[in-house]
Amino acid sequence: MSKIETEHHDGTSDATPGGYEGQRRPGELVFGAAMLLGSLGLLWNAYGISGFDALSAPGTVPMATTSVMVISAAIVFLRDMRLPRVSGETVLKDILPGVVVLVALLLIAYGFLLQPLGFLPTSALFLVTAIKLLGGRNWTWTIAVSFVSLLIIWIVFRIVFTVLMPAGIVPEAEMVQVLRNLFSGAK
Numbered sequence: 090m091s092k093i094e095t096e097h098h099d100g101t102s103d104a105t106p107g108g109y110e111g112q113r114r115p116g117e118l119v120f121g122a123a124m125l126l127g128s129l130g131l132l133w134n135a136y137g138i139s140g141f142d143a144l145s146a147p148g149t150v151p152m153a154t155t156s157v158m159v160i161s162a163a164i165v166f167l168r169d170m171r172l173p174r175v176s177g178e179t180v181l182k183d184i185l186p187g188v189v190v191l192v193a194l195l196l197i198a199y200g201f202l203l204q205p206l207g208f209l210p211t212s213a214l215f216l217v218t219a220i221k222l223l224g225g226r227n228w229t230w231t232i233a234v235s236f237v238s239l240l241i242i243w244i245v246f247r248i249v250f251t252v253l254m255p256a257g258i259v260p261e262a263e264m265v266q267v268l269r270n271l272f273s274g275a276k
Contacts, residue, residue, distance in 0.1 A: 113172040115180040121166035128158035188222070195219055207257015212239050 132155040138148030181187070195215055202211045216235035224231060246252040247265065256262060 109175055111172065112175045113169050114175050114184065115178050116184045117169050118166070121162065121169045125159070125162040125166050128155060128162045131155045132159050191222065192219060195222075203257075204255050205257060207259050207261065208254035209239070209243065209259045209261065210257060212242070 132152065135148055135151035135155045138151060139146040140148065141152065143149070178184070195218060199211055199215045202214070206214075213235060216239055217231060220226075220235050221228070221231045224234075247254060247261070248268065254261070
């Protein structure tokens with residue numbers, strides 16, 4: 090994309106890897122620095138496994154992998170430092186609009202509420218909120234889609250694959266037993 094368009098966000102991607110060729114978008118430098126620092130932290134942790142005693146040591150493969158991460162992140166970061174910043178774009182408007190931040194916060198809240206409330210109520214809250222926010226439909230449609238989706242997910246993972254999920258405030262084990270009794274012809 091050679092011409093800079095500030096009002097190009099119609100829901101589609103500009104499909105140019107890295108954004109604009111020869112320019113740095115807002116937030117790219119900070120993201121590159123975070124990747125470099127994260128990679129360095131992972132390299133330090135990999136070194137802590139067994140040091141660099143021998144090629145057959147347990148930490149060799151993690152150190153090799155994280156070394157590649159450090160080198161790659163450093164190359165990207167140094168390249169981005171030399172590029173001029175795209176004018177007319179901001180992080181909040183073009184890179185991280187409010188709806189993206191809100192959904193990220195919803196996911197963080199989901200993670201914190203999962204253990205105390207359990208899978209079913211937390212997932213129901215998350216789905217209803219996210220679908221209402223992103224879909225903009227009426228409450229009947231939002232709640233119906235949320236609960237049908239949750240029911241399908243619960244049946245597939247809890248009943249079919251027998252994945253244990255945090256029960257929380259819903260007596261899920263009793264519900265599963267009732268379903269098993271119902272379908273097994275309990276006496």
